[in-house]
Amino acid sequence: MTKASGFGAVSCPCCGGAMTRDMLDALLRQAREQGYELPSERAWHSPSPIIDPHAHMISRTTQDYEAMAAAGVVAVIEPAFWLGQPRTNAGSYLDYLSTILGFERFRASQFGLRHYCTVGLNPKEANNEALAEAVMELLPDFMLKEGVVALGELGYDEQTPLEDRYLRAQIELAKEGDLPILIHTPHRDKKRGTLRTMEVLAEHGFPARACVVDHNNEETVESVLERGYWAAFSIYPQTKMGKARMVEIVRRYGADRIIVNSACDWGVSDPLAVPKTAALMRERGIPEEAIRKAVYGNALAVYGLNGEMREEHWRDGAVIDQRELHAGNSVLRGGQAPRIERAQSVFDDAGRA
Template sequence: MRIFDPHIHMSSRTTDDYQAMYEAGVRAVVEPSFWLGQPRTSPESFVDHFDALLGWEPFRAAQHGIAHHCTLALNPKEANDPRCTTVLELLPRYLVKDGVVAVGEIGYDAMTAEEDHALAAQLQLAADHSLPALVHTPHRDKAAGLHRTLAVLRESDLPAEHVVLDHLNETTVEAALASGCWLGFSIYPDTKMDEDRMVEVLRLHGTDRVLVNSAADWGRSDPLKTRRVGEAMLAGGFTEDDVDKVLWRNPVAFFGISGRLNLSVEETASSHQGNSILRGGE
């Protein structure tokens, strides 16, 4: 089973996670830029975060045989903090870099006017840079959030087929499917979706334009949930080809829109800018 996790926050995970993911079949990941868990004090902290997603994290992933890509953006939660919003002016210099395969996560958290502005501005950045967009649908009032997201998307220059609507569930899947966008599902231990519910969604709506991710971060989450979905699909009567489509070919097709997807792992160096993960060398 080959797996491409299209949304996982590896900066919050350990090297043991990378090893376990590789053993489970994970060979590629996309890491969206993320909030810190506490308020940022300046937009400069985004610069360090973006640089890490383009340098250190791909190096760390390569040591474990995993190709790492990223998406960059001002995320919905931090779009409400005036100390962060000037990062929108910094993004264009980062969106031209090879490791960036989409603009994201963008979308809604609390559905404020500030989030409206950030979403519209970043959809335009995606269109300007010929990149797809990874859109976060809110955890609360999800149906209303999706409706508002689609309204902004319809006014943008970015085609629906270049957008994945993430964190969907049974209440939003039909509207998302009708929109022409790609469908993203986050599989969690306690919240969002689980693997059995995901299999039922696939049974009802098919495997086209579906991305399944773990969205693992520093909260209660599981970076092997993509594998669990594959196993549940096989147990539920899906074929190995169905599993390969959902867990590999679909994310390759979506992020391939960027023209920057590189699934080879060629990193052999033992350090990145002086930082060694060997901790003592050999």
């Protein structure tokens, strides 16, 4: 391991030779398995449970799942979105949705997390009319599947007529299926796009109590809260929302209808953004009740509306059995020893977190 890779040399305690990143990772993993609590885990581990309600885990590693569980994350929600490049046909959408409902749900369980998802046609790909029409035919079946807690991410990207058409069509679909909605607000011209989205939702009579408006910042939060929507914030390096800014938003507006997420994906992002933000809130004097709402209770309230996501799923601690298979596949490779254990519950005997 060299300084060019961002690290200084670390000497092996046995022979004094330089340790590689793989060697260090193996040593840290063994320490965790033996019950040692590492300093970074002490700093970020939450005394109450955490839900990350926006995490694109299909693009993350098993080590991310392990780190999230160690930091107190009990459940994740994976919103359907684009892959970083345009899909070319509806079959790729079918396989993608099947994966986040199937293997990814299984993969999370192998490391102690409950996994849920949202399904939908994202605004970027709504501009491909042929693809959009084909995906709209798929969605009614996927909406009914186990683990689906909302329709999303829906909304605007460039705020085109096609984006508007399919946003409206999916709002009506969510109404028919009695599902909450997760809204993606545009990265460009965000305030106008956010206000326009809420106007469309109101035109269609969609209840604000069942709608999460995500990727908020200081210029949108007040408008979203005033209209009764859940206001979600993505804690993302250098963009979207930072941890310190998030603390100040909770200090100013309180935690009612505020939701914190990582939006971690295939880009530069942090799957531990939610526990790190909770730790900073705690350090800067935000009351524990408010922290719990922002990183757990509010997400459970809205995404639990259709009954697919319930606290009882993780109350007694996750059962981890890495001997299990999904469609004949394991998360392990030849020679790796399976974990078989019940993770410790974050709740006390009286059922309090």
